[in-house]
Amino acid sequence: MADRRIGRFRKRRALSPVIATIILSAVVIAIGGAIWSYASGASTVIANDYVNGTLDLMNEIVERFVVEHATNTSDGSNMSIWVYNYGDVDIIVDVYANATSFNGSTYSVRSNLTNPVPAGGLIEIEIHFSTGALEPGDTVAVKVHSRRQNNAYYRYIVS
Amino acid sequence: MRIIDTLSRKRRRGVSTILGTIIFIGIMFTSIIPMMLVMKQADTIYEQKVHEMEVQDEEGVEEDVNVYVYPYQNGTELGVKVENIGNVPVTVVRAWLNDESFEINEVISAASDDLFGPYNVSSLDNGTSVDVKIVTERGNVFYCISGGLTWYEGGGWSTTSLGICVIIHNTAGGWYQIILHNITGDSTHPVYESHSKEWEDVVASAPVDEPGEYEMIVQEKKGSNWKDLPGSPVPANINYPNGPPFIMIWIQGK
Numbered sequence: 331m332a333d334r335r336i337g338r339f340r341k342r343r344a345l346s347p348v349i350a351t352i353i354l355s356a357v358v359i360a361i362g363g364a365i366w367s368y369a370s371g372a373s374t375v376i377a378n379d380y381v382n383g384t385l386d387l388m389n390e391i392v393e394r395f396v397v398e399h400a401t402n403t404s405d406g407s408n409m410s411i412w413v414y415n416y417g418d419v420d421i422i423v424d425v426y427a428n429a430t431s432f433n434g435s436t437y438s439v440r441s442n443l444t445n446p447v448p449a450g451g452l453i454e455i456e457i458h459f460s461t462g463a464l465e466p467g468d469t470v471a472v473k474v475h476s477r478r479q480n481n482a483y484y485r486y487i488v489s
Numbered sequence: 490m491r492i493i494d495t496l497s498r499k500r501r502r503g504v505s506t507i508l509g510t511i512i513f514i515g516i517m518f519t520s521i522i523p524m525m526l527v528m529k530q531a532d533t534i535y536e537q538k539v540h541e542m543e544v545q546d547e548e549g550v551e552e553d554v555n556v557y558v559y560p561y562q563n564g565t566e567l568g569v570k571v572e573n574i575g576n577v578p579v580t581v582v583r584a585w586l587n588d589e590s591f592e593i594n595e596v597i598s599a600a601s602d603d604l605f606g607p608y609n610v611s612s613l614d615n616g617t618s619v620d621v622k623i624v625t626e627r628g629n630v631f632y633c634i635s636g637g638l639t640w641y642e643g644g645g646w647s648t649t650s651l652g653i654c655v656i657i658h659n660t661a662g663g664w665y666q667i668i669l670h671n672i673t674g675d676s677t678h679p680v681y682e683s684h685s686k687e688w689e690d691v692v693a694s695a696p697v698d699e700p701g702e703y704e705m706i707v708q709e710k711k712g713s714n715w716k717d718l719p720g721s722p723v724p725a726n727i728n729y730p731n732g733p734p735f736i737m738i739w740i741q742g743k
Contacts, residue, residue: 351504358505362512369516373524384531388538396628401588412590416628452583452590 390478393417395447397474397484406463406488410456413474413482415447422446422477427457429488432467464488548577549627554597555733556633558586558621566607567638571623571631573597580626586610586619593623613640634733650696653725655680655705655738657691657718663743664710667693670722673701683710691742700727707740718742 345353394417402409415421423445429438440457447453464470465488472484553575559568567586573579578598584591586608597603610619617640621633655667667681681693697703704722708715718740725736 354505355508358508358512362509366512366516366520369520373520377524377527380528381531384535388535391539391542394628396630398583398624398630399585399588399590399622410588414624414628416626 386478389419390480392419393421393476393478393480395421395423395474395476395480396482397472398452400470400472400484400486402464402470402486402488406459406465408456408458409464409470409486410454411472411474411484411486412452412454413445413447414452415449418449420446420448423455424475424477425455425457426473426475427459428471428473429459429462429464430469430471431465432469438462438464545627549629551575551577552579552625552627552629554579554623554625554631556621556623556631557729557733558619558633558638559729560638561607564607565613565640566609567619567621568604568606569608569621569623569633570602570604571597572602573599575599581605581623582626583624584608585622585624610640615641634735651698651700651727651729651734652694652696653703653705653727653736653738654692654694655707655723655740657707657740657742659687659690659742661743662686662688665691665718665742666708666710666715667691667695668706668708669695669697670704670706671697671701672704677706680705697727700729702726705738707738709743 395413395415397411398414399412400409409427411425411427413423413425424441424443425445426439426441428436429440430436438459438461440459442455442457445453445455468488470486470488472486474482474484553573555572555574557570557572559570560566561568569584569586571579571581576599578596580596581593581603584593584605587610589608589611591605591608593605595603595605610617613619619638619640621638622630624630653669657665657667659665664683664686665681666679666683669678669680670676671678678695680695681691683691695705703725705725707718707721707723709718710716720740723738723740725738727734727736
């Protein structure tokens, strides 16, 4: 009886240790390869994102621009400002102008959005005051805001 | 027989572990370490750029120029003289005369000057004032220190008034008098005299009629006598338009 049981067990040990090792190794290689492949792809993506983020940050810190000059038309309906990009990267700026009359009341706020300025370039940006024309002595606070979150300010007295 | 079988199993048991270790090391060397190297390189480039921009901004702060404007004879044209008084070379990219800009792109070395123009100002009416400024490559805007010029149809250009201003740094109180000495014309003109002991800084200006050699004599009262302060008389030659039309003098009081 006992011999029969032992015989049955012996019959069930069909896989040799060599084959078991091969199967185990194959499983390890398959799973390891998958992890390797995933890790390789993930590290590439992470590195690319990091580099792109760093380059964006770098563009943000190298951005330099200034309001070089401002003037207004004789009837006060338009104002022109010149923005000089003296940095190394092209920029896109939004311009906000807040006009205050000489008695202190703010009477007109205007904006001109999405103005591209190439690196080293000077552009003229025109702002139209349709609701209240500028008058001599009025003060216009100009804010030039870039899409990379940098600002330049200028104060203009209407003449 | 059993002992041999056990030994052979023990030898084979580590194959998967070895493979796993090899894969782990492979991942480290082919993915993680290159990723960290790339990130580190990006950081290095960023830091380098930050440093470059700091240097550039610092140079921008160090930029200092004097701008003079003067008219050409018998015409509506103006010349702009830029004198670099800073420690860094300055690239002048543009000059503005009122609302007109003129491209320049000239480098002026430290402690030297350059002359730009003539520039013809359009739409000049009687009494039109012309304000002049220049823009540098580092984004600085410098205005003409002599102010603007005014155009008159009858008499051409009118320059600003010339003068000398003296500031006495008066920390301990004292009586002071200031005398303008016109060396060219060989004459003296009293500019200022204290009527009591003063405790504030003394500021006095003296307009002059024309360019020439001048000096300011700054004296302090000692007993009943006036004695020159250390450094007095102070030379104050006005060479406008080749120099500033207005000269500031600072002198230490008592």
